[in-house]
Amino acid sequence: MSDQVVLVEDGNLPNFAEDLSELRTRRFFLAAAGAAGILYTAALAYPIYRYLASPEEMALSATAVTEVTLKDAQKLPLGSVLMFKFGTSPAMLIHHADGRWIALSAVCTHLGCTVQYEPQADRIHCACHGGVYNPYTGANVSGPPPKPLKLFKVAVSEAGVEVSRA
C-alpha cells in the first residue's frame, strides 16, 4: 500500500500528510483488533485444549513408573506367561521351561498390536502382521518388526516378582 503512486493536484499537497497519518491510525487499529482477536481465541482455546489433553497428562505420570511388583507371580508355572501393565503399556512375564524368568514389553514394534507368547513354538508372535520375536532376548526374528521388544530386569522373591526398567 505504501508504494502506491499518489497523484497530487496543485494545491492539494498538505492533504498528503493527513492521509498518511490516517492510514497509520487505521493500520494501528487493525493490528490491535487482530491481536485482541488472537488473544481472545487463545483464551477460549487454552482451557478446551487442557480439558481434552487431561488423560494424556495423567498417562504421562503413569509412564514415569520405573518398576512394578507382581504379587505372587513367583508361583507362575514353567512354560507359561503372565500379562501385566508396565505403567500404561502391556508387558509380559514369561517363566520359561528351563526355569528362566524373562519380562518384555508386549507392544509389537511394527504397528503397536499386543503380541502373544506361544510356548509350543517357543516364540513370540504378533497376529496382526505376522511378526516373530525371540522369547529370551526380544530380538525381532522375522516378519515386519523393525526393532526388538524392550527387555525388563526381573527379580524373583518369596513375595512376588519385581520388574524394572533395564
Place this chain on the structure above:
Amino acid sequence: MTTKSLTTSVYDWVDERLGLSELAAFARHKTVPVHAQSFWYYWGGISLFLFLVQCFTGVLLLVYYRPGAEAYESVRQITFVMHFGWLIRSAHAWSANLMIFSILVHMFSVYFMKAYRKPREFGWLSGMALLGIASVFGFSGYLLPMDELSYFATKVGLEIPAAIPVIGPAIANMLRGGPEVGEFTVQRFFALHVVVLPAIFLPLLGFHLWLVQRYGNAAPPSEEAKPAADRKSIPFMPNFIRKDLAMWLISLNVLALLASVFPWTLGRQADSLVPAPAGIHPEWYFMSPFEMLKLLGNVLPGESGEIAGLLLFTLGIGLWILIPFYDIDKPSGQHARAAHYFGLLAVFALLATTAIGYWTIR
C-alpha cells in the same frame, strides 16, 4: 498467478457449482426494520448462539461423561479431575439457563409485536415447539449428574405426567425406566438428551430459521401503520449481522463471566435413603408452574387439585399456542387488544408465581 486472481478463480469455480453469488445477491437485498423496539430483534439470534454453545460444550462433556451406574462418578471426575472440566460443565449449565431466558424474551417480544400474524403463523408454532423441546432438554439434562438435586427434581417432575388419569402411571414408568429413578432413568434420559431431542430440535430449528429468511423480521403494528416513506430499515448484510455478532460476543462474555465466577456446583451423590434437603426447589424456569400447582393444591386438595391444575395448564398453553388464529389483523382491533391483555396477564402470572415460589422457600 497472484493471490488475488487465485482467490477469484477459486471463488468462480465454487460459485459456478454452488451459486454463491445468488445467495450474496439475496443477502444484499434483505433488510431489517429500524424502530423503537428494534432491540428485541437480537434475542432470537442470542438464543441461536447459546444453542450453538450448548452443542459445543455438550460434545466436550460427552468426551468424559458416562451414563448409567457411573454417571455421578464421571461428572465428579469432569468437575474435579479433568483440567478446566468445571469450566466446561459450568458453561454448559449456565448457557442452558441463559438460553431458556433468551428464548422466553424472544417469545414475549414476538408476542407483543404481534409477529405471529399472517404469514408468520408457522414461525410462532415452530418457535413454541422449540421452546417445548428446550424445556425437555433442560429437564433431561438436569438428571445426568445424578446428584441429590437432580434425583429429587426428576422424581418430582415425573409426578406431573403420572397425574394424568388412567395412562399417567404407565407413561411415568416408561420415562423412568421402572418404578424408581435410578441408573436406567439416567441411561434413557441420556439417550433423549443427546440423540432424540437434537434429532427433533435441529430440523425444526432449520425450519424456523428458513421462515425468518423467507418473511423477514416483522415490524410491530404501530410501525406497520406508518406510511412506507417514514419506515426506516438497515441492510441485513453487513449492518445487521455486524450488530448481531456483537451481541453474540457480549453473550459469550456474559457467559464466560458467569461460568467462571459462579461455577456450577455438584451436590452429594443421589441416594434414595437420604431425605430431601431443606429448601429444595425447582429451577427458576419451572418455578412458576410448580407454584401454580401448589397454590391450586391449597384450594383443591388431593387428586382433584392435580387434575384441575393439569387441565388449567393445558388450556392456558393451548390458548397461547393458538393465538395467531384468534388475533388476526382486523380493523376493529378488539381481538388484538384482548390478545395484548392476555399476554400481560401471562407475564404477570409468571412473574408473580415465580416471586411467590422463591419467597416461600425460606
